[in-house]
Amino acid sequence: MNPLTRHFPLYGLRLTTPRLTLRLPDPAELAALADVAADGVHDAAIMPFNVPWSEAPPAERAFGVVRHHFEMLGRIGAERWAIPFAVFHGDGVVGMQDIGSREFAITRQVGSGSWLGQRFHGKGIGTEMRAAILHLAFDGFGAEVAVSAAHVDNPASLAVSRKLGYRENGTERVTPGGKPNVLQRLLIDREAWAENRAVDVTVEGLDDCRDLLGLPA
Structure with a gap:
């Protein structure tokens, strides 16, 4: 067990799927995650963020x-939080999947974001890691709604959302890097999640995190 878990219980939170583990990384694992990002996370012809x-x-x-990892951890509190899970597959880390909320006790809504090393694309990992945090949201946290978004020229991300049961929830014009694009907003509620869930997920260490995240008992 990471010794920080006694003081910061999110280090004990772990999600396990048939192929993946999602948890906070230790320093060496965070360095490996940074190396994955340095190697590239998408084709140069597109900008998914x-x-x-x-x-x-x-x-x-x-x-x-x-820097972003520690910024997210430093802002965590009962009224606002975002958990930056490292995603582990096989012998190492392959990407990052976050889940976050503001005023969760009132809204019962979460949002998510992720990235995956380019060399790990096309293996179904993106779908499995999003399924893991949806399980955490609905079955663990008691969420009623989860939202996400992707640019309309990012078919891979949109396909993941559709496969998991998200529905379209409006669009927004955005300017990533000063260039015009359209952001497709997406939403999935508890009923749609239950109808589309197809990945077995085990959650460990959640009860110790409830006070920190302001979750219902």
């Missing part, structure tokens, strides 16, 4: 991953 962090040079991408 509203903030084009992935266009930075490799060393800057790696630094940004580490």
